Amino acid sequence: xxxxxxxxxxxxxxxxxxxxxxxxxxxxxxxxxxxxxxxxxxxxxxxxxxxxxxxxxxxxxxxxxxxxxxxxxxxxxxxxxxxxxxxxxxxxxxxxxxxxxxxxxxxxxxxxxxxxxxxxxxxxxxxxxxxxxxxxxxxxxxxxxxxxxxxxxxxxxxxxxxxxxxxxxxxxxxxxxxxxxxxxxxxxxxxxxxxxxxxxxxxxxxxxxxxxxxxxxxxxxxxxxxxxxxxxxxxxxxxxxxxxxxxxxxxxxxxxxxxxxxxxxxxxxxxxxxxxxxxxxxxxxxxxxxxxxxxxxxxxxxxxxxxxxxxxxxxxxxxxxxxxxxxxxxxxxxxxxxxxxxxxxxxxxxxxxxxxxxxxxxxxxxxxxxxxxxxxxxxxxxxxxxx
Amino acid sequence: xxxxxxxxxxxxxxxxxxxxxxxxxxxxxxxxxxxxxxxxxxxxxxxxxxxxxxxxxxxxxxxxxxxxxxxxxxxxxxxxxxxxxxxxxxxxxxxxxxxxxxxxxxxxxxxxxxxxxxxxxxxxxxxxxxxxxxxxxxxxxxxxxxxxxxxxxxxxxxxxxxxxxxxxxxxxxxxxxxxxxxxxxxxxxxxxxxxxxxxxxxxxxxxxxxxxxxxxxxxxxxxxxxxxxxxxxxxxxxxxxxxxxxxxxxxxxxxxxxxxxxxxxxxxxxxxxxxxxxxxxxxxxxxxxxxxxxxxxxxxxxxxxxxxxxxxxxxxxxxxxxxxxxxxxxxxxxxxxxxxxxxxxxxxxxxxxxxxxxxxxxxxxxxxxxxxxxxxxxxxxxxxxxx
Numbered sequence: 168x169x170x171x172x173x174x175x176x177x178x179x180x181x182x183x184x185x186x187x188x189x190x191x192x193x194x195x196x197x198x199x200x201x202x203x204x205x206x207x208x209x210x211x212x213x214x215x216x217x218x219x220x221x222x223x224x225x226x227x228x229x230x231x232x233x234x235x236x237x238x239x240x241x242x243x244x245x246x247x248x249x250x251x252x253x254x255x256x257x258x259x260x261x262x263x264x265x266x267x268x269x270x271x272x273x274x275x276x277x278x279x280x281x282x283x284x285x286x287x288x289x290x291x292x293x294x295x296x297x298x299x300x301x302x303x304x305x306x307x308x309x310x311x312x313x314x315x316x317x318x319x320x321x322x323x324x325x326x327x328x329x330x331x332x333x334x335x336x337x338x339x340x341x342x343x344x345x346x347x348x349x350x351x352x353x354x355x356x357x358x359x360x361x362x363x364x365x366x367x368x369x370x371x372x373x374x375x376x377x378x379x380x381x382x383x384x385x386x387x388x389x390x391x392x393x394x395x396x397x398x399x400x401x402x403x404x405x406x407x408x409x410x411x412x413x414x415x416x417x418x419x420x421x422x423x424x425x426x427x428x429x430x431x432x433x434x435x436x437x438x439x440x441x442x443x444x445x446x447x448x449x450x451x452x453x454x455x456x457x458x459x460x461x462x463x464x465x466x467x468x469x470x471x472x473x474x475x476x477x478x479x480x481x482x483x484x485x486x487x488x489x490x491x492x493x494x495x496x497x498x499x500x501x502x503x504x505x506x507x508x509x510x511x512x513x514x515x516x517x518x519x520x521x522x523x524x525x526x527x528x529x530x531x532x533x534x535x536x537x538x539x540x541x542x543x544x545x546x547x548x549x550x551x552x553x554x
Numbered sequence: 555x556x557x558x559x560x561x562x563x564x565x566x567x568x569x570x571x572x573x574x575x576x577x578x579x580x581x582x583x584x585x586x587x588x589x590x591x592x593x594x595x596x597x598x599x600x601x602x603x604x605x606x607x608x609x610x611x612x613x614x615x616x617x618x619x620x621x622x623x624x625x626x627x628x629x630x631x632x633x634x635x636x637x638x639x640x641x642x643x644x645x646x647x648x649x650x651x652x653x654x655x656x657x658x659x660x661x662x663x664x665x666x667x668x669x670x671x672x673x674x675x676x677x678x679x680x681x682x683x684x685x686x687x688x689x690x691x692x693x694x695x696x697x698x699x700x701x702x703x704x705x706x707x708x709x710x711x712x713x714x715x716x717x718x719x720x721x722x723x724x725x726x727x728x729x730x731x732x733x734x735x736x737x738x739x740x741x742x743x744x745x746x747x748x749x750x751x752x753x754x755x756x757x758x759x760x761x762x763x764x765x766x767x768x769x770x771x772x773x774x775x776x777x778x779x780x781x782x783x784x785x786x787x788x789x790x791x792x793x794x795x796x797x798x799x800x801x802x803x804x805x806x807x808x809x810x811x812x813x814x815x816x817x818x819x820x821x822x823x824x825x826x827x828x829x830x831x832x833x834x835x836x837x838x839x840x841x842x843x844x845x846x847x848x849x850x851x852x853x854x855x856x857x858x859x860x861x862x863x864x865x866x867x868x869x870x871x872x873x874x875x876x877x878x879x880x881x882x883x884x885x886x887x888x889x890x891x892x893x894x895x896x897x898x899x900x901x902x903x904x905x906x907x908x909x910x911x912x913x914x915x916x917x918x919x920x921x922x923x924x925x926x927x928x929x930x931x932x933x934x935x936x937x938x939x940x941x
Binding site for chain 2 (some may be wrong): 317318320322324327328329330331332335373375377380382389391393395399401403405407409410411412413414418420424425427436438442445446447449450451452453454455456458
């Protein structure tokens with residue numbers, strides 16, 4: 168095989184983004200051969216821009232039956248990710264799924280099982296894993312430069328969304344339409360990077376969501392989560408769509424100091440000797456280990472992003488490259504997201520792995536009790552600046 | 555009256571600090587006339603350094619009976635602050651008490667009642683209230699520049715203390731000796747400033763203390779606290795003595811942007827129009843209010859600190875100046891501190907005002923169950939650099 172044919176399923180905002188770079192020939196060895204959307208009006212955009220260069224489908228059945236591609240890139244609403252991925256594996260396609268992996272882990276676990284049974288590749292569009300900042304942090308932690316982790320702290324409150332944003336689509340910010348708010352829509356990358364960079368999943372979670380606090384929506388738009396890890400470290404994750412300008416500051420402290428990422432820069436407060444060693448040897452009153460403040464070089468690029476994940480996936484098929492974002496890992500960030508909801512709903516601790524049936528039933532309750540009735544205005548979203 | 559005579563009760567590390575600036579004549583209108591400590595060996599330090607310029611007492615009774623001063627500056631161990639303050643008021647003295655106001659609010663409330671019954675002045679050594687950074691923050695919030703507060707976030711983890719520090723005094727970091735760890739010893743200023751700068755006290759608290767996590771001590775050395783305020787805002791307070799180099803970053807966000815204090819600098823991300831107004835008027839998809847990043851001038855001074863509080867107290871007596879840190883306000887930070895302990899002990903929410911009797915009984919449990927047996931090494935502490 169010298170070329171991988173890609174079929175995009177769902178041509179909303181994200182699907183269009185993938186279409187553009189693929190049709191620009193930016194993915195070496197990758198070609199966009201088919202697009203499917205059950206909303207025919209959306210296919211018009213493809214015709215207008217690319218004529219008949221791409222095979223179009225308005226039914227999922229005919230799309231899957233066509234064998235017009237090797238890879239299905241799933242860019243539909245969240246709830247459909249797992250079911251469509253399972254179907255794609257059953258038809259013998261490789262699957263690259265948009266984030267989030269799904270809305271609830273029970274469903275995503277089934278997707279992972281289908282992937283495991285298949286001999287096809289499974290990837291997830293965690294494009295932020297291509298960002299050199301987070302790659303460097305993962306490197307500094309996994310190589311031991313930071314030492315044993317003591318604390319993680321991510322303030323990610325720069326997801327400002329106005330009421331008009333939420334009013335732009337009837338499915339937006341509803342339990343039935345999206346299955347959550349800021350956690351499921353804006354934060355999947357950060358929830359993934361939180362565990363990916365540190366290599367740590369929480370042992371238990373105590374979280375505090377507020378629903379429709381800043382906007383007239385039914386899902387969470389303000390979250391504070393406290394977590395405890397197996398190694399004794401603790402963590403905090405704070406997020407909202409209601410603040411301007413908001414903050415994006417991620418700090419991890421360890422036995423060798425602390426690493427802070429803020430404003431696109433990484434600073435390593437590096438201890439000359441590990442804190443634990445200093446503590447054993449120091450015999451004075453006040454005193455602390457010598458600390459060197461280091462700017463860590465990571466460049467100014469945000470990395471290859473979506474294009475990079477798609478290229479990596481194509482390379483995995485063509486050359487056996489290792490996947491940067493294996494699809495099976497999508498369940499990790501989603502587990503944290505689900506645990507944060509569940510802790511709020513039960514007003515209690517949630518141990519991991521979470522009770523998936525309980526989460527599913529609580530989610531159904533939210534959907535059943537939903538009173539979302541929105542005056543929908545169509546707004547064309549330019550997502551070029553979002554992730 | 556042209557001069558205020560001050561008697562210091564307790565000549566440990568803090569008492570010595572007060573003695574030095576008073577004997578240097580740095581407080582205008584204030585003179586140090588007497589010092590009392592029940593440990594005679596500590597009085598030797600006074601004799602060695604100041605000869606017989608200061609009247610010395612080795613019993614509290616004779617000190618209070620002497621009328622050798624107008625003001626009692628209480629710098630004893632924490633537990634004794636309220637009882638000694640009450641006694642001082644009964645003897646007709648003005649009282650300036652070191653922080654914390656006490657260990658549990660039940661006791662501090664009695665002190666406040668004694669102060670209210672007295673016609674004497676009551677102050678607390680909240681010297682950080684003299685810091686221009688926090689004065690400016692209080693100004694920007696109370697004057698409405700920041701708008702309605704949405705979130706507070708204080709990461710104050712730069713209290714590094716080694717095991718040798720804790721081993722330097724048998725009373726240190728024990729329930730019986732100090733009544734707590736980082737909250738009661740290192741954080742009283744921040745817990746006060748948190749409420750003083752914002753003008754907000756939590757409505758309820760859910761907190762997570764870890765006891766003896768980093769050091770061989772029985773009290774808390776690692777804390778994460780989540781709070782909710784009456785106006786709907788939330789807050790997080792994170793503190794520890796176990797990290798190096800630690801962080802001191804205080805951020806408050808509001809309807810007009812956010813103010814961040816870190817590394818002795820204040821930055822105001824100021825919105826051109828209030829976020830709430832932008833949200834009402836904006837009709838697009840993505841978009842947020844115009845933001846101006848402003849460095850707020852506060853100078854590099856940390857303010858007049860202990861000297862400033864003592865000077866202000868003397869000026870209050872001599873000229874009727876308003877107290878910067880009225881003693882009655884000591885209960886506020888302590889209430890938050892007690893609520894954080896109590897939430898951990900009960901593994902549940904704590905509503906404010908807290909159940910003072912429950913806190914007292916839980917504290918007694920800790921003391922009763924204490925197994926603290928420390929190999930005490932005497933180390934001379936130089937507290938010149940601490941607050």
